[in-house]
Amino acid sequence: MRIVVIGGTGFIGRRLIPLLAARGDSVTCMDINPAAGAAFAVLGERVRVLRGDVTQFDEVMTVVSEAKPDRLINLAYHIGSDLPPRVATKLNVLGMDNCFEAARLCGVPHTIYASSLAVSGPQRHFGERAVTEEDRCYGDSQYAVNKIFNEFQARDYAEKYGMTITGIRPANVTGPDKLFGSVDHVHCITEPARGNPVTFPYRDAMRIPIHVDDIAEVFARVSAVEKPRHRIYNSGGTTISLGELAEMVRGFLPEARIQFEQDTGGRERSGNYLIDNSRLVEEFGVQYAPFRRRVLQIINDVRAERGAPPIRGD
Ligand SMILES: NC(=O)c1ccc[n+]([C@@H]2O[C@H](COP(=O)([O-])OP(=O)(O)OC[C@H]3O[C@@H](n4cnc5c(N)ncnc54)[C@H](O)[C@@H]3O)[C@@H](O)[C@H]2O)c1
Numbered sequence: 001m002r003i004v005v006i007g008g009t010g011f012i013g014r015r016l017i018p019l020l021a022a023r024g025d026s027v028t029c030m031d032i033n034p035a036a037g038a039a040f041a042v043l044g045e046r047v048r049v050l051r052g053d054v055t056q057f058d059e060v061m062t063v064v065s066e067a068k069p070d071r072l073i074n075l076a077y078h079i080g081s082d083l084p085p086r087v088a089t090k091l092n093v094l095g096m097d098n099c100f101e102a103a104r105l106c107g108v109p110h111t112i113y114a115s116s117l118a119v120s121g122p123q124r125h126f127g128e129r130a131v132t133e134e135d136r137c138y139g140d141s142q143y144a145v146n147k148i149f150n151e152f153q154a155r156d157y158a159e160k161y162g163m164t165i166t167g168i169r170p171a172n173v174t175g176p177d178k179l180f181g182s183v184d185h186v187h188c189i190t191e192p193a194r195g196n197p198v199t200f201p202y203r204d205a206m207r208i209p210i211h212v213d214d215i216a217e218v219f220a221r222v223s224a225v226e227k228p229r230h231r232i233y234n235s236g237g238t239t240i241s242l243g244e245l246a247e248m249v250r251g252f253l254p255e256a257r258i259q260f261e262q263d264t265g266g267r268e269r270s271g272n273y274l275i276d277n278s279r280l281v282e283e284f285g286v287q288y289a290p291f292r293r294r295v296l297q298i299i300n301d302v303r304a305e306r307g308a309p310p311i312r313g314d
Contacts, residue, residue, distance in 0.1 A: 001069075003072075004069040004072045005029045006031070007054065009031040010031070011175065016219050017043070019216055026047075029050070030051075030052035031051070032052070034051040064106045072110075073113070077095075077114065080143060080181065081142035082142075088142050092143075100154065103163065110166065112219065113166075113167055114219075115232065118271065119169060121139040164228075171235050174189070174209040174210065174294070182207065185245060188200065188258060190298065193299040202262055204241050205242045205270055207240060207241075209237050209294075214286070214288045221284040233284075237291075238288070238291035246258040
């Protein structure tokens with residue numbers, strides 16, 4: 001298959017593109033930061049990296065019309081709610097429209113984009129039950145509302161033009177090189193692995209991490225099919241408090257210095273942390289590695305960067 005990945009040199013794209021190349025796809029990666037795709041050189045001619053700006057329709061159209069892809073995947077985004085409104089709208093909303101419109105004009109059979117768990121908003125709106133894709137969205141940050149609107153854009157294109165466009169709502173993606181978005185659960189692992197102390201406001205703050213290798217696999221599987229059964233899929237992940245995560249880290253690094261300012265008060269402030277991903281599991285057969293193993297993997301990735309030997313798990 002031919003696949004165009006926009007925003008492909010980022011945190012998730014760096015894991016996704018090697019998976020696509022390994023299954024034999026020819027990948028055109030367009031990113032405003034193509035230098036970060038230097039690691040794709042080992043993948044040979046299967047992966048081409050181009051500089052391009054998703055906010056510029058001509059640039060998206062040029063890449064998509066030349067590549068004639070079977071799949072278009074859009075990962076280009078700003079993770080956070082700190083942008084001036086016009087800049088956020090241009091990248092997150094117009095950028096998404098540029099992808100959908102180019103896919104329409106070029107007849108791309110299936111377009112895939114990243115939504116987010118952020119659309120659902122705080123868990124307190126749902127009580128202690130798992131949030132499904134059909135639940136009302138309560139997210140009200142710039143990022144969440146942009147994602148909610150992206151889901152509407154996808155539906156509008158699908159209904160008006162009969163296109164297949166699939167949104168994936170990743171949970172709190174984790175990995176040693178994560179820089180943007182929710183990072184407390186990342187720092188709870190990476191800072192002790194670097195020998196640094198770390199302090200968080202609430203021991204009972206809840207997260208639902210999913211390792212970046214697992215979310216890359218989700219995008220790969222969804223992109224393998226031409227017409228998924230649903231328009232939106234929750235990735236799900238492992239529900240855990242930062243306090244529990246700290247204990248898991250201490251199991252591997254007994255000397256880890258992880259502190260909390262308060263034991264309680266975080267749970268009610270947490271985003272959604274109970275997520276039903278049965279759609280994804282039933283249709284695509286995804287199975288995530290035990291989270292404990294992923295924590296050890298991250299610790300050992302950080303240790304490898306520092307030239308330290310790996311810690312052995314059980
Ligand atoms: N990482 C997470 O925890 C998480 C969770 C939920 C949803 N998501 C979503 O998944 C997608 C990918 O996330 P990520 O973690 O890989 O993010 P990232 O920021 O690491 O990657 C985004 C990529 O988009 C590129 N980009 C930015 N502006 C661009 C532009 N104008 N034109 C072309 N490329 C541009 C960046 O250079 C970067 O390579 C995003 O839509 C994000 O909102 C991520």
